[in-house]
Amino acid sequence: MAWAAWLVLWALWALRGWSCLRCDPGSMQxxxxLTGPYLSRQLRGDPGLRERLEALLQRSIEGLAELPIGLPSYMGVIDExxxxxxxxxxxxxxxxxMENDYKDGQLFNxxxxxxxxxxxxxxxxxxRFQREVFCPNKCGHMVxxxxxxxxxxxxxxxxxRGLYCGERRLQVQEDDDLILDCALSWHRASYGAKSYRFYRARGNSEEVMVTSPDAFLLKKEVxxxxxxxxxCEMLNTKGWVCSELRFQVTVTPLPGNSTPLPMPPLLGPLTLPPSSHPTPLGGPGDWTVWIIIGSSAGLVLLLIGGCAWLFRRQREVPKEDQDSPGGQLNT
Structure with missing residues (x-):
């Protein structure tokens, strides 16, 4: 039965990448x-071939753990x-x-x-494991x-990798909240408990602001x-630094935010501030005053003259009536 020999060779080649399955109890059971009751039933007519096939399948899977290590394909490890x-x-x-009654050529296919x-x-x-799970960190110490x-x-x-993971420049407006986020994409996948420590630079030194399991720091109304x-630093369970991230924070003032002018007193005489450009003596400011005064005085004199002329006119009318011819008496 040549198909059985081809089946063994195919199994040895195709199961190369499945060496990790020997660590899964359910798969091994x-x-x-498959190699016991199923093959015994399906190859009942050739017990010698069945035994050789079972032995070859078992040794092929057990020997797969010695596959050559290659970074793009297989590193000898796997995650759960x-x-x-x-x-x-x-x-x-x-x-x-096993749920179908395959035999001979059909079983082979x-x-x-x-x-x-x-x-x-x-x-x-x-x-996917090599791309996303196995050492995805571009910086820091991942476990x-x-x-x-x-x-x-x-x-x-x-x-x-190197502990330094770059610098972030943040710009926040005055009276808003400042959030410093120290989390990196690979932190969650890193094994073990983590804590974060935040520092504030003071000249040439630093002061510790807080250490907590939270990856962010909130500072309200800056x-x-x-x-x-x-x-900020990410620390592992032993207190070792696993990554470092820096921030450059700039707080911008509110739009139109300036010091208000003092309010004038509610009581007391109203005073005007001096002009920033005082008018020299004899300038346009003085002529305006004299024009107003002269116009007012001229109007008063005109009114007085008009009243005097009217009064005088009223006194002269009766006298003229007496001197007229119609006004003499016959004796």
Whole structure:
């Protein structure tokens, strides 16, 4: 039965990336059912081939833990989430095969198709693991808890970069709240409890503002005195610095914010402030006063003259009446 030999070779090639599955008890239990009762039933007519096939499948999976390490593809470790997804794919594929009564050539074809699908799925999962989970930090000291696919035990791994993670420039308006956010994208994924310490620069020295499990610092209603340099550190459970972030804060004044002028007194004589450009003696200001005075005096004199002329006119009328011819008496 040549198809059985091809099946063994295909299994050795296609299961290369599945060495970590030997650390999942559920997957190994299902594999034992596949290589034991299922193959015994399906290959009842050739017990020798069945035994060789079972032994080869078992050794292939156990020997996969010695795969060569390559940064883009496989590092010999896996996280619990990726392990769970890979094991779920494996269990679904094996269960589907065992639930059907495949024999001979049909069993060979189903096994080849399933192993190919498993290999593609695991390749995709490991690529995502290498891209997003394995040392995603561009700076700082990140701690991982991974499963060692060789020893099947959990180990602590560290990804060391430079502690300095850059500077952020913040501009906030006066009377607003200032928020210093010290969290980086990889902090949440870093293993273990974390704390954050914030500093305020004072000349050539620094003073500690606060140390807490919160990744941000809130300072309410800032003033111009809050402008300056700040710094924060992320610390691990042992108190070691894992990352450092700096801030340059500028507090801008409110629009139109200026010192108000003093209010004039409510009681007392009203006084006008002196002109910033005093009028010289004999200038336009003095002529205006004299024109007003002269006009007023002329109007008064005109009124007095008019009244005198009218009074005199009234006294002269009777005398003229007496001197006229019609006004003489006949004797």
């Amino acid at each position: 299902l594999l034992q059912e 989430k990726t392990m769970g997804e890979a094991a779920a794919h494996f269990r679904r594929a094996v269960t589907r095969i 189903e096994m080849m198709w399933s192993l190919q699908a498993l290999r593609e799925s695991f390749t995709s999962l490991m690529a 991982h808890q991974f499963i060692d696919c060789r020893a099947c035990r959990t180990e602590i791994y560290s990804c060391n 003033t111009a005195n809050d402008s300056g340099r700040y710094r």
